[in-house]
Amino acid sequence: MEASLSLNIDGCQCMRQNGCMPTIELLPLRDLQSCCSPVTGEVMSAQHAESLAKTLKALADPARLRLLSMVAAHQDREACVCDLTEPLGLSQPTVSHHLKVLVDAGFLTRSKRGTWAYYALADGSLDAVAQLLAVPA
Secondary structure, three states: OOHHHOOOOOHHHOOOOOOOOOOOOOOOOHHHHHOOOHOOOOOHHHHHHHHHHHHHHHHOOHHHHHHHHHHHHOOHHEEEEHHHHHOOOOHHHHHHHHHHHHHOOOEEEEEEEEEEEEEEEEOOOHHHHHHOOOOOO
């Protein structure tokens, strides 16, 4: 009985269907490199992994991600620490700590004007994260 079922499996599965099932042509995959992440292409070196971990650690905090987006959205991509404290709902020392981590990681630059510190998005800093995810040749 099992042998006859295997020969007619489509007939057994689609007894109530009148007609043929439509078929579609699959599009060919043109370039595997362009569709898949380069991180999965080969093993990452220890030095590359260390650099990537440090960078991602700086971004692995919701307050820091919000700070980056706030500075990026601010006029001239620059903001005073006094403008960033209230929207986050954190104390000024806590905000300053998070900003220092982002400066140390290279995402922001800091300039002092009078008693206030101003933070600006570092040129190409977010592009650097994308570069870190690409495996070097």
